[in-house]
Amino acid sequence: MTRARAIMVLGTGSHVGKSLLTAALCRIFAQHGYSVAPFKSQNMSLNSAATFEGLEIGRAQALQAGAAGVAASVHMNPILIKPSGDQSSQVVVRGKIWGRVTAADYHRRRIEELLPIVRESYDYLASRFDVIILEGAGSPAEINLKQHDIANMRMAEMADASCLLVGDIDRGGVFASLLGTLELLDTEERERVRGFAINKFRGDVTLLEPGIRMMEERVNKACLGVVPYLPSLMLEEEDSLGLPTITQTKWTVEQTVNSSADRALRIGVIALPSFSNFTDFDSLRAEPSVSLLFCRTAEAIAQADVIILPGSKQTVDDLLWMKESGLYIALQEYAHTGLIVGICGGMQMLGKTISDPSGMEHSGSVSGLGLLPIRTTMQTEKVTRNARGEMATKVLFGQQVTQKELAGYEIHIGHTDYEAGAKHFSSLACKDERSNTSRDGCISADTRTFGTYLHGIFEEDSFRHQFLSAARGFYKLSSPPKVNLWKHLREDSLNRLACEVERTLDMRAIFAWAGLTYDPPLSEDMLSLRGEGVAR
Template structure:
């Protein structure tokens, strides 16, 4: 192994490990080092497709972007996608490996997969100067520790020094840091080179006494306090980052605004098995849009556009919608407003969904009947990056300036058109194959597509907003954003703040490389 490793561990989920790992990847890259992220095992319904058409966690794709390298399955060799109850789909090196219970996975399957994890790490390490590793959850889950391959066992394998991160925004940061360290074995504690406090807002001087007491208590240095960073347009790791949807609603002022310059109200139905909610980050960032993740009939009735997103359990989520009257609310909205389906959401908009193999739920189920399509679930998953053009020259009945679309497919199921169906786009795969994607209703009020990430393309997103606003008699948007530029600015802002907050000389020393303050290697990372 040529690379040296550093590892970001956390006192729990959602303390900021993923974004701090991305920040370190960007900082190492700006210093001219070849760097790659690595997370042996990730549990998330947010995934991305590599260039080769393989599936990895969305967080590792972001970290690769921060490092300035193409995402690889070796960066996330095991992806666990919960399927409901205690069962999960396990994706190994980008492909479905099996469906297992939590007990079976932890007690038997982990050891079976460990050699593949080691091999993936070695592939990365052979081509890098530094590997920035990310732990999962907490390293002190003593009930699962014997077969934990995401934390201290990986640190030992890579001989990595570790930074332990606690989230002060959630409260109890000192107790969580101390408790985590106390539950580690002596040799494991020795790998923790220091701790950091994340998401701090307030008067730093009020924090200092606690930091000094903690340093004395655990015999380890605080390597920095990272401030709370609002308005970063970067991917969240999991559904803990999703705004609360149960009681989400528009404000009275928003609903009372009858002007033609008001924001376009978009309601995304927050399904129980909501997958790839990062599909909507770019829409949420637009000033001409007010996007709400919702679970109520009332919010759907107030929306200009309703979006059914991707789902890990499409048929179960459709049943959930029916149990709350959301299906009828969406059907009504399609007669008065606009409806869009992404991936599993598109499947729900069709006439029927059939699952003869019991991949999700054996049997057949009626869809919402808003698109003339039917879907048959299949055992094999389609995972690929695609580019193409909209089949028509209009959206919601309004001419579009940019017909180009791009994104990635990650789905189980083959969708077929009924006699009157028209497809939404014509796509091309990396190997040149041509695909007809999605469907558009005859009145153009409803469309569906398999494309995740479709709104990340500036041209399509801008046309989508313009067309949606025009349909509802609103003025054109006053300002539209460049999403790629926003992401790049956010990555650099994140890296700048973390670089100022943490003791980079010490962290770089763990990796055996020199840190040069103020140095930026060319413009590649900028």
């Protein structure tokens, strides 16, 4: 059986850029004509996506699959860990709930029970692709966890991967973190690290060169390059370290006193403690006519034009947190005059009650905000699917609806029941089906509050533009003079990222690690113009 070549991206810590560099390498190898797939054996994240099989994986691996030009598969991320609020985590294995365990219990069990599953998934991909780009988790030098680690050096050995170690200079201490990581690896592991790279650099690279030369001599490994800091990439972050939540707790005075008809629409997203899938709002943040704030104060709620309750890993716990923090009352008062949207767990909170008889997230029952006539019961089976459909309403926020198509994905464990007279928000079916539709969500009688189970709903340009036009129309604001084509922006961002990585890293060496010959563009100009996406 032919086995794929393997390159692994390791990091000196979390959030050093492993996910996006993996995505960049996937796109570069694909642009050079190779079939390529991403792989991360174990991912800890509250950001997830639904695969074509209707299973759940980390959002970053779905992005990387898109960069490679292939459908996201559950085998690309066989283990997904979703932290809970009680020092335990929900463990998702091959897209389905495996159990809820403490960190200590998981570390004891993962080699014996989960490593064979990881091996099977990797072998499945390795037999179908030319190249696998693996991503490590956190740091490979966590010596307290190393004995049971299945995401870094044990995975590198299993795949016989050549490793690139990445450090983040934007966080400071990059040379110390690179050196310390290598020093804590075993001799055999250190030999697998073929070189290192520095990520997110700002400034004059010549000032960095003396340190690079000293590092190369010290560790006897080559620096493959320095990747610049790339602002305004329209690409989702791996985890909540990428979420600009608490740095800004309110809008500026200029934003709140501006009364012109062309002012920005103020959208407040409640930054729940167990906020999941915050990437749902990247497309809104990128709109020039929107000022989006992740907020946790009653003052910010009062100043918003639209409030969105997002998805949550611990829906009842987050609802109780809102009651304790005063946001619960603030939202009920806001509902008399403002516009409110609930996504997934956020929709469940907008209902009358949430019950969890099986203790999937929080045992017992609790009253919701009471803004939608629905009741939710948590269940043991998780619904995970890509879905599309259309809105069931002709009016949104009091404005006429013209474009009704919707698309996104569902990841939830609740079943929602409707009270008499309740109106559902949309009708949905699996993405590749048009029959067997089901009701989704709910919209209030005055159309100013609605909820849906559909994640990614704002990534569809037609719905997002209509949503913004309806909200602006409600406040008698002018239509936005410019709107984005979100999927084009994402493709442009992936191409921009891949172009910079290919320009700044020694791709000849990286291709050689995989036993492949690198055929560079004929000129720098051709490299900078590469933007057609994946070549086949």
